[in-house]
Amino acid sequence: MLTARDIAVRFGGLTAVDGADLDIPDRGIFVLAGPNGAGKTTLFNVFTRICPVERGAIDFDGIDLLRLKGHQIIEHGLARSFQHAELFPSLSVMENVLVGLHSKICVGVVNGAMSLPSTRAREGRARKRAELLLRRLDLWHLRDAAPADLPYGLQKLLDVARALVSEPKLLLMDEPFAGLSEGEAPRLVDVIVEEGKDRAILMIEHHLELVMGIAERVTVMNFGRKIAEGTPATVRADPEVIRCYLGKGGANTVRNQLC
Amino acid sequence: MLATLGRVPTGSALDDKIADRSQNNGRARVVILVLGLSLLILPFALNLLSGQRGVYWLFIIAQFFTLALVAISLDLLMGRTGQISLGHNGFFAVGAYTAAILSVRYDVDIMTAMGAAGVASAIASLVLGVPAARLRGHYLGIVTFGYGIAIDQIALKWDALTGGDQGLHLKAPTVFHVKLGSPISMYFLTLTVLVVAVFLVWNLTRTKIGRSFAAVRDSEIAAAAMGVPIAKTKVMAFVCSAFLAGVAGCLYALLAGFIAPEDFGINQAMLFLAMVVIGGSASLPGAIGGALIVDTVQQAASTVSGLSLTILGGVIVLVTLFFPYGLKGVMGWLLNGTPGQGQSRQHLQLSTNLPAEPRAGGTDS
Numbered sequence: 001m002l003t004a005r006d007i008a009v010r011f012g013g014l015t016a017v018d019g020a021d022l023d024i025p026d027r028g029i030f031v032l033a034g035p036n037g038a039g040k041t042t043l044f045n046v047f048t049r050i051c052p053v054e055r056g057a058i059d060f061d062g063i064d065l066l067r068l069k070g071h072q073i074i075e076h077g078l079a080r081s082f083q084h085a086e087l088f089p090s091l092s093v094m095e096n097v098l099v100g101l102h103s104k105i106c107v108g109v110v111n112g113a114m115s116l117p118s119t120r121a122r123e124g125r126a127r128k129r130a131e132l133l134l135r136r137l138d139l140w141h142l143r144d145a146a147p148a149d150l151p152y153g154l155q156k157l158l159d160v161a162r163a164l165v166s167e168p169k170l171l172l173m174d175e176p177f178a179g180l181s182e183g184e185a186p187r188l189v190d191v192i193v194e195e196g197k198d199r200a201i202l203m204i205e206h207h208l209e210l211v212m213g214i215a216e217r218v219t220v221m222n223f224g225r226k227i228a229e230g231t232p233a234t235v236r237a238d239p240e241v242i243r244c245y246l247g248k249g250g251a252n253t254v255r256n257q258l259c
Numbered sequence: 260m261l262a263t264l265g266r267v268p269t270g271s272a273l274d275d276k277i278a279d280r281s282q283n284n285g286r287a288r289v290v291i292l293v294l295g296l297s298l299l300i301l302p303f304a305l306n307l308l309s310g311q312r313g314v315y316w317l318f319i320i321a322q323f324f325t326l327a328l329v330a331i332s333l334d335l336l337m338g339r340t341g342q343i344s345l346g347h348n349g350f351f352a353v354g355a356y357t358a359a360i361l362s363v364r365y366d367v368d369i370m371t372a373m374g375a376a377g378v379a380s381a382i383a384s385l386v387l388g389v390p391a392a393r394l395r396g397h398y399l400g401i402v403t404f405g406y407g408i409a410i411d412q413i414a415l416k417w418d419a420l421t422g423g424d425q426g427l428h429l430k431a432p433t434v435f436h437v438k439l440g441s442p443i444s445m446y447f448l449t450l451t452v453l454v455v456a457v458f459l460v461w462n463l464t465r466t467k468i469g470r471s472f473a474a475v476r477d478s479e480i481a482a483a484a485m486g487v488p489i490a491k492t493k494v495m496a497f498v499c500s501a502f503l504a505g506v507a508g509c510l511y512a513l514l515a516g517f518i519a520p521e522d523f524g525i526n527q528a529m530l531f532l533a534m535v536v537i538g539g540s541a542s543l544p545g546a547i548g549g550a551l552i553v554d555t556v557q558q559a560a561s562t563v564s565g566l567s568l569t570i571l572g573g574v575i576v577l578v579t580l581f582f583p584y585g586l587k588g589v590m591g592w593l594l595n596g597t598p599g600q601g602q603s604r605q606h607l608q609l610s611t612n613l614p615a616e617p618r619a620g621g622t623d624s
Contacts, residue, residue: 072486075486080484090477091477095470114462
């Protein structure tokens with residue numbers, strides 16, 4: 001699905017990503033891990049075309065991703081959710097999800113303002129699609145609520161719904177579990193497992209214990225490079241991973257943290 | 260935000276809010292119906308009750324409808340899309356002069372004049388579209404401010420076209436060769452245009468275009484990830500807003516019968532801004548209410564020059580300090596007893612969110 005080769009990103013003198021490779025198959029759940037400053041989010045920002053690359057090539061389902069603009073990638077089946085659930089506070093839950101269908105609704109300013117029957121039909125189809133998803137995620141009764149009125153766990157779920165409604169081939173999730181309570185996390189895990197059956201999901205996550213059971217493969221980065229890759233169990237036991245998480249001598253502590 | 264809430268939103272406060280909102284919809288329908296009927300009856304009642312004085316009032320009310328149209332236009336841009344414009348006097352002027360020049364030279368129909376005024380203004384806004392797509396917040400404000408001043412100066416200096424400081428006298432407006440100069444016909448003309456504009460903007464906000472405007476205001480980075488082209492959307496908001504402001508300018512010129520550059524100066528830009536600030540953002544009733552307050556103050560204080568701007572300046576300060584959500588917030592307060600809650604998601608907030616800068620790796624946890 002996604003093949004990234006030799007990606008390098010530099011901010012002034014700082015090399016954030018330094019020749020990273022990444023392969024994501026068509027289906028399954030994949031994790032990008034690593035300590036702070038490892039370049040995980042930067043790599044995400046490269047995939048979502050927020051961040052320009054110094055060198056490298058990315059093939060996404062046969063398309064040269066680096067030739068697309070930031071707002072075009074979702075049309076090609078690449079969507080993302082945000083670490084802090086970047087919702088649109090002035091729109092309702094339903095409208096937030098509908099923005100996720102922006103590129104799928106064909107309505108212009110003039111026919112939109114006139115509310116022509118064709119416009120209403122197109123908007124109606126989009127609403128139907130959003131409704132199905134909201135019902136599936138058990139958010140339908142909240143459709144008219146303001147995102148700010150939802151508990152944080154539901155805000156993050158809504159953020160995921162907004163990314164999912166366009167039925168992307170690859171979903172990028174930036175720390176989906178950050179800030180969630182222990183009560184909230186399982187619901188999101190269920191959604192991720194379910195959605196990972198039909199598509200590829202790549203998520204940034206520090207806490208390997210949360211994704212142990214669901215991730216097919218974990219890629220660990222440090223200082224902009226890939227330092228380990230494999231199943232969660234092998235990666236967790238990798239001495240270099242342990243060293244980069246807590247430094248030399250921290251092996252025991254980190255083992256406790258990761259488990 | 261703390262994540263201590265449970266899995267399922269069991270809070271009944273949330274359910275109450277949702278219920279409240281649908282109840283408010285019902286009330287709004289009744290209010291609109293009553294308001295519509297009274298606006299239809301008003302001119303005849305005024306005529307019966309106060310005769311010649313009623314004619315004067317019709318003129319004042321028609322002028323208010325024009326201002327309300329500008330308020331809607333500016334609210335679409337500032338309230339909905341979060342793009343500041345201190346240059347709406349420029350769009351207003353382009354519309355007014357287009358109508359006046361067409362009237363003087365070609366004696367055109369009102370419909371043609373309005374269409375041409377809107378289109379001319381929309382085209383003039385494309386000049387601003389380029390900086391609008393690149394600048395944000397106060398920087399955009401400064402550029403638009405300069406734009407408004409420039410248009411005003413062009414109107415003053417290019418006297419071959421605009422009559423310079425002598426201004427332009429319009430011919431009596433006609434619709435399909437029927438003369439339409441009487442106050443009552445102007446009342447219904449401006450009212451009709453205002454109602455149509457409200458209808459169009461209301462529709463627009465409920466389609467993907469309106470949602471993309473709000474998305475750009477709320478979070479450019481999330482909007483782009485959802486497929487909203489940021490620059491194009493901002494330009495589109497400018498063009499839509501300028502079109503309405505141009506039509507309003509045309510109505511203003513038709514009503515006044517005479518326009519001169521002094522009608523479109525900085526004062527005018529500040530009045531327009533005051534309407535949106537007082538009204539509260541992203542709300543059609545708020546914008547119209549803001550226009551009503553500004554126009555009332557202006558009319559009441561019109562005997563002393565400069566007094567209305569002084570009063571409005573004070574009103575803006577007080578509103579910003581005590582009612583940051585404008586009239587819309589006050590209405591929410593009266594209806595629900597909660598000034599901030601529920602309304603808080605739409606206070607006047609400009610799109611000053613940071614550009615989609617790459618976050619360095621250090622912030623990715």
